[in-house]
Amino acid sequence: MAQRKRKPPRRKRPARGKGKRRGTRRKQRSRLWRASLFCLRWGCAVGFAGIIAIAGYLFFLDRQITSTFEGRRWSLPARIYAAPVELYPGAALSQRDAVAELTRLGYREVEFANAPGSWSARGNTLRAVLRPFRFGDGERGELPLAIEFEEGRVVRIDDGAGGELPIARLEPPQVGSFFPSHGEDRLILSPEETPPLLPATLKAVEDRTFDSHPGFDLKGIVRAAWVNLSTGELSQGASTLTQQLVRSYYLTNERSFARKLKELAFAVLLEARFTKADLMNSYVNEIHLGQDGARAVHGFGLGSQFYFNKPIAELGAQEIALLVAVIRGPSYYDPFRHPERAKGRRDRILGTMHDFGLIGEQEYHAALARDIGLAATRRAGRYYPAFLRMVRQELADDYDAETLGGEGLAVYTTLAPRVQDAAQAAVTETLAQIERDRGMDEGSLEAGMVVRGSQTGDIQAIVAGRVAGRYGMNRAVSARRQVGSAIKPLVYLMALESGQYDLASLIEDRPVTLDVPGYGNWSPRNFDREYRGPVPLVRSLADSLNVPTVRLGMSLGIERVAHRVEALTGVTAQAFPSLLLGAVQLSPMQLSELFAVFASGGFTTPAKTVLAVVDASGEPLSRYPIRVESAVELEHAATLTRALQVAMTHGTGKRSPHADRGVAGKTGTSNDYRDSWFVAYGAKHLSVVWIGRDDGGSHQLTGSAGALRVWNAFASNIDLEPALAAPDNATIEYETGLLADYGCGNIVSIPVTDPQRLRAKPGCH
Known part of the structure; x- marks a missing residue:
């Protein structure tokens, strides 16, 4: 039986639209995948670029921080x-003066x-242990001294153990600084020079995790953030010592989250680059502790001097x-302005020191019982701006501003603070008294x-004006005014040099009229408008008589006088007869150059303010020795000095309470009473004083x-010591120049070339 063929099974048709949807999903997944790959690729690229940018920025910050930190640590002002x-x-x-010093x-x-740094007194003996100090000519260790005094003088010095010493020097006070361009001042302390109690206290009070944190304290930040969020304000910080150092070096005190993040980055980089010991030492030298006028006081080394006037040790x-x-808060807790507020915080810090075992029970209670113990005056070194400007000018040929302001030089100067303070006080107080007396x-x-x-020419004091320490015009150097009769000693010196005159020589005090080309006739008059006839040369100078001075000067030659003024002062003078009465403008400093020749026995000794300069490591860089050049013979300079001593005892200076102390002196008054001058010198000091008005008006x-x-x-x-004068060999009547004995009229003893030629006063010799 033939088998029936089996039909192949029918394929099921997909439901309408189903396959289409499946394909769409595939396409979507594919696009999503491609998009994801694209995003991943670009995200990685952007992220990588961001990492590169951040790394580059951190590298830039690291370089900036490192170079600034290293450079700024060694930017040291010159100490004067x-x-x-x-x-x-x-x-x-x-x-008493030694104790004051x-x-x-x-x-x-x-x-x-x-x-070191202590003294005690018993009877007429003063004991002190001098601190170690590096002088311009070498270093000295601590030195015990026992000093005996008698009648205002030192009579014996020994080393405290009986060994006699020929000389000892107190360390000089610092009188100023040449600052770097940022205007900050500090005395640098090495870790070895910093008392261990200081960093331990800083950590206990300001930063208890300093030894372990990476630059910031996370717990502190969280705590501060919680407080700030709760209050809605940036009211609390959590800065470590490193962060405070960052703020001082690199940032402002602005309160913002952006600045805080930058501060954290800087702090971490500093911690990575430097050791804790480096950071602590920098903090000790950098932190701001106050303000001294325009100068910012930084670091504990200078802070110790500023507040207590002693070294931190x-x-x-x-x-x-x-x-x-x-x-x-250097302003809020300023102990000079807010002593109780500062003491309250100090006592709380003492409690912290005690709690942390930094001080014992007995020391804690003893410290609490003490007051804040500030220095008598607020200063980080006593500043003398006029003198410091002269120092800077003298150093300008050898050192540029950057070297002076940043390499820690030590500059040893000629300033004598005791003399400076006495001069400034005399100017300030006397001007006020004169104004009261005269109703000005x-x-x-x-x-x-x-x-x-x-x-020597060493400048011991400079008074720029009546107000101490004020910046501005330095009248001692810049105020050029007519010197009046203060020029006359030069005319009389030239007369002595000519060999035609001595102090007893007679010159005529009678009217004279001169024909001045281009100006017509000129008739000088004496101050009192009287004439005395023949007067001895010493009286003419001592009484500052105008007419005989003009006669004398014209006989010497006015051109020669003008040339000599220029040679000894550096100022060109016009060769008019009025020059003989002081018609030349000089500053007090320039006039001092002239009188320095007389005071030194005939030598030019240019003014100087600097003795030596030493670098930060103690190596000598420059010395500034005395420069002298003979300008006048000793005999003539000493004879003129004797005449100027007579000016003090018998002439225009005779009302001075110091007239009989052996100083040489000369007054000067310009036309219309615009300028008042006085010059005096002894064996140690030469002083020039000018008084006037800044507008040039009469006073x-x-x-x-x-x-x-x-x-x-x-x-x-x-201290006044007599000037070095020629010895006397004749006694004359002051008014006439005739030989006379003591008890016979108004007499004066002077040196003359030949006493035998002098006529005697009848009945007196």
Whole structure:
């Protein structure tokens, strides 16, 4: 039976639209896959680029941080030091003055001096232990001293163990700095110079996880964030010491999250690059602790001097606590302005120090009982801007501004702070007194004053004006005014040099009229408008008589006088007869150059302010020795000095309470009483004082009524020693020049070339 063929099974048709949907899904999956691959590829690229950018930025920050950190750590201002006080048997220094000098240096009185920076006194003996110091000519270790005084002088110095010393020097005070361009000042401390109590206190108070954190304190950040979120303000921070250092070096004090993130990045990079010891040392030297005028006080080394006037090695626990207290807000906790507020925070820090075992129970309670113990004056070194400008000018030929402001030089100068303070006080107080006495407007008078070494040219004091420490015009250097009769000693010196005159020579005081080309006739008159006939040369100078001076000068030659003025002052003078009465404009400094020739015995000794410069490692860089050149024979200079001593005892300076102290002096008054001058010198000091108005107006003050009064006040507070004068060999009547004995009229003893030629006063010899 034939088999029936089986039909193949019919394929089921897909439901309408089903296959189409399946294909669509495949296409969608394919597109999704391609899109995913595309996104992945570009995401990786963008991410990689971001990583590269972040890495590059971090690398840039790292380079910036490293270079700035290293560079800024060694940007050190030049330190400017005054001249040291020298102690030796015979030195004119009282025990009271010696104590004042030690106090200026921040030494403290104790029962018995046995540690550097301390002193004690018993009877006429002063004991002190001098601190180590690097002078311009070498280093000195700590030095115990026992100094005996008698009648205002040092009579003996020994080393505290009986060994006699010929001389000892107190370390000089710092009187200023030349700052880097950022205007910050600091005294750099090495880790070895930093008292261990200071970093331990900083960590206990400011950053308890300093030794272990990577630059930030995560717990502190979380705690601060919670407080800030709760209050809705950025009211609390969690800065580590490293973050504070970052802010001081690189950032502002702006409070924002962006700045905080940048601060964190900087802190982490610093921690990665430098050791904890490096960071702590930088913090100790960098942190801002206050403001001294325009100068920002940075670091604990300078902070110690600024607040306590002593080195940090001598600070007690209560003083370290006060410095740490100031960190939180140098203005808010300024102990000079807010002592109670500062003491309250100091006491809380002392409590923390006690809790952490940094100080014991007894020391804690003793520290709490002490007041804040600030220095008597707010200073980080006593600043003398006028003097410092002169120092900078003198150094300008050898050192550029960058070197002076950034390489830690030590500059040793000629400034004598005791002399400077006495000069400034004399100017300030005397001008005020003159204004009151004469009914002048307060502040209408100004002054300039120079004090220099009589034999050396060392500038010991510069008074730029009546207000101490004010920046502005330096009248001692820049105010050029007519000097009046202060020029006359040069005319009389030239007369002595001519060989035709001595101090007893007679010159005529009678009217004279001169024909001045281009100006017509000129008839000089004396101050009192009287004429005396023949007068001895010494009287003509001492009484500052105009007419005989003009006669004398014209006989010498006015051209020669003008040339000599230029040779000894550096100022070109017009060769008119009025030059003989002071018609030449000089500054106090320029006039001091002229009188320095007389005071030194005939030598030019250019003014200088710098003795030596030493680099940061103690290596000498420059010395500035005395430069002298003979300009006048000793005999003539000494004879003129004797005449100027007579000017003090018998002439225009005779009302000075110091007239009989052997100083040589000369007054000067310009036309219309616009300028009042006085110049004086002894064996140690040469002083020039000018008084006038800045607008050039008249003040009706003669030299003796104005400038001499300033010098009188100054001389009362310094040591005066007689000027080096020629010995006397004749006694004459002051008015006539005739030989006379003591008790026979108004007499004066002077040196003359030949006493035998002098006529005797009838009945007196």
